[in-house]
Amino acid sequence: MGRHCQLVMGPAGSGKSTFCATMMTHCQTTKRRVHLVNLDPAAEHFEYEPTIDIRDLITLEDVMEELDYGPNGGLIYCLEFLLNNIDWLEEEIGTYDDDYLIIDCPGQIELYTHFPIMRRLCEQLSRWNLNICGVYCLESQFIEDKSKYFSGVLSAMSAMVNLEIPHINVMTKMDLIQGDYGNKGDKDDDDDNDAGDTEQQKKKKRTKKYRRRQQQLKMEQAMTDREMDRYLDPDPLLLSEEAGRVGTQEETGQMAKFRELNQAIVQLIDDYSMVSFIPLNITDEDSVEYVLSSVDHAMQYGEDLEPKEPDDAVEYE
Ligand SMILES: Nc1nc2c(ncn2[C@@H]2O[C@H](COP(=O)(O)OP(=O)(O)OP(=O)(O)O)[C@@H](O)[C@H]2O)c(=O)[nH]1
Numbered sequence: 001m002g003r004h005c006q007l008v009m010g011p012a013g014s015g016k017s018t019f020c021a022t023m024m025t026h027c028q029t030t031k032r033r034v035h036l037v038n039l040d041p042a043a044e045h046f047e048y049e050p051t052i053d054i055r056d057l058i059t060l061e062d063v064m065e066e067l068d069y070g071p072n073g074g075l076i077y078c079l080e081f082l083l084n085n086i087d088w089l090e091e092e093i094g095t096y097d098d099d100y101l102i103i104d105c106p107g108q109i110e111l112y113t114h115f116p117i118m119r120r121l122c123e124q125l126s127r128w129n130l131n132i133c134g135v136y137c138l139e140s141q142f143i144e145d146k147s148k149y150f151s152g153v154l155s156a157m158s159a160m161v162n163l164e165i166p167h168i169n170v171m172t173k174m175d176l177i178q179g180d181y182g183n184k185g186d187k188d189d190d191d192d193n194d195a196g197d198t199e200q201q202k203k204k205k206r207t208k209k210y211r212r213r214q215q216q217l218k219m220e221q222a223m224t225d226r227e228m229d230r231y232l233d234p235d236p237l238l239l240s241e242e243a244g245r246v247g248t249q250e251e252t253g254q255m256a257k258f259r260e261l262n263q264a265i266v267q268l269i270d271d272y273s274m275v276s277f278i279p280l281n282i283t284d285e286d287s288v289e290y291v292l293s294s295v296d297h298a299m300q301y302g303e304d305l306e307p308k309e310p311d312d313a314v315e316y317e
């Protein structure tokens with residue numbers, strides 16, 4: 001059937017590793033032979049042990065210590081090192097014919113937009129006959145701030161244009177949003193059940209629950225149900241509304257220039273209609289399945305699984 005992989009990208013903290021773990025669980029339940037590949041040299045721990053791990057080749061810690069790099073420069077160095085030692089990755093991947101790989105990438109945005117690193121990696125993967133689907137994660141909290149949201153949309157678009165691979169965009173952390181796309185408010189919180197936990201585990205759960213509730217409260221204020229569609233399929237008017245709201249009667253020359261620039265950017269997004277987001281609520285199995293089927297569709301996974309019967313309704317000449 002050939003080899004397939006998801007290249008999971010997105011800004012720092014957008015939920016890439018959580019996405020990968022959710023996909024791993026989902027694929028395993030649906031009996032897909034799946035492996036996690038970690039390409040983040042700074043990663044600390046994983047829910048699933050990666051089958052292939054860049055940290056076996058190089059770690060950020062070593063680069064920072066031995067070469068005196070800072071965290072960002074160090075990360076770029078690590079990925080360039082990977083590309084210069086690409087035989088290592090070829091050998092690691094080599095043994096997984098017909099399997100499905102989920103590749104967790106680092107969050108430094110420069111990797112997708114400024115440097116050709118990810119593009120070169122994709123070229124290598126294609127050369128080894130891997131079908132790739134890029135999955136770009138943007139977290140739902142970005143919609144609290146419209147300018148931040150649009151810069152996220154642009155970064156997603158930039159990755160799509162740079163990498164030239166089948167691609168989907170995912171709006172992660174939808175469980176933090178109330179409404180049809182996210183938390184419907186009828187789920188029991190697993191964290192409530194802490195019988196048998198140690199004091200430390202209870203404390204951790206309390207902190208997590210508190211943080212989650214704080215985030216939810218913030219989102220509830222920022223969002224009404226109806227508005228969500230405008231973020232999943234970016235509505236350029238959102239940014240001009242924001243500009244109108246914060247604008248003063250006296251617009252300086254510089255502000256006018258910014259307004260024009262903003263308008264040109266949203267026009268670009270609108271003209272190309274390239275970016276739209278699939279909402280992902282990891283607490284809802286149907287939502288996870290929908291994202292996976294969108295990935296499958298984008299890279300035609302399973303299309304060569306078995307020959308299709310001709311459709312009776314279609315008349316062949
Ligand atoms: N509520 C909620 N929290 C999430 C979700 N996904 C991730 N998080 C939280 O967001 C934080 C960052 O998640 P990660 O999965 O580590 O994000 P990442 O993109 O891999 O981060 P980096 O690798 O550091 O760039 C963690 O505290 C997660 O628990 C989600 O779907 N819902």
Ligand SMILES: [Mg+2]
Nearest residue numbers: 016017040043
């Ligand atoms: Mg991560």
